[in-house]
Amino acid sequence: MTAFDLNEHPHRRFNPLTREWVLVSPHRTQRPWQGQMEKTSLESVPAYDPSCYMCPGNRRATGAQNPAYTGTFVFDNDYPALLPETPTGTVEQGGLLRAEPERGLCRVVCFSPRHDLTMSTMPIGELRRVVDLWTEQYCQLSALAFIHHVQIFENRGAMMGASNPHPHCQIWATASLPNEPGKETAAQADYSHAHGSCLLCDYLALERELGKRIITANDHFVALVPFWAVWPFEALVTGGRHTTGLDELSGDERDGLADILKRLTARYDRCFEVPFPYSMGFHQRPANRLEHKGWHLHAHFYPPLLRSATVRKFMVGFEMLGTPQRDITPEMAAARLRELPEAT
């Protein structure tokens, strides 16, 4: 009987942040692909697009006109998924049909007046100003009495449903704690009670010791493929110092965050020589004015591409009905990303 080997044998890995499992099937990586191929868009993107609702000076569908901004620009989403005012009340029938009103705010943050730039191609100083704006928005929205969570996220690329290439992200601030941060809040609190330490501080120490899954790092931040990654080239970005939110970062650390985001996204773009699509977002302590000592600021990157610019991973079948599954191991993905150049 051969010994259990993570590089060879089917196994499942535990995600301590969500307390869910992922199935890993490393023996399948040589299997031929006969599935769907995505089209790659090679159209060049102009620096200014007169039909873009985010470019400076342009008019949006609601008639509002963007200022001739030169740095970052934030505005309330013209078609928000959430509204600040809703009627009160609940729906409850037999304990099975339950609904509650949800209040919130949705904003759009343009990273740059340039329609053609991305996190990977923006100058580092400009990316730092985006980090400053995220921090400002987190503080401003967290201070609203009815807000309990602030979700900053970016969908990049048509494959992720982003129809407009203008570099931007969204911020949804909600009255209730969404599912994913809800699971992570409970798991981090339980871990910190049980161990007297922080889950992600301890995890990062372990990953630094092993070095196998680290993609890139600077003095303040590390980008790695987590041991429990579901998406082929999934990454976790987190700081070496324990901070619970963007508002606790020092000026140097904000520079460090801008730097790591640029390094990681530049490697992504080189992975298949194509602008790498992904959904990314920050997880930070809930905005409920309670102390969340065990909460550790981090960002998740979830890119869908699997083996080329045209072959993506689908979450179907067993993954929808059972458990998410991957073939290429997180260690293989980290090694592949680590080998790529990141200089622009």
Ligand SMILES: [Zn+2]
């Ligand atoms: Zn634009």
Ligand SMILES: [Zn+2]
């Ligand atoms: Zn920590």
Ligand SMILES: [Zn+2]
């Ligand atoms: Zn998280």
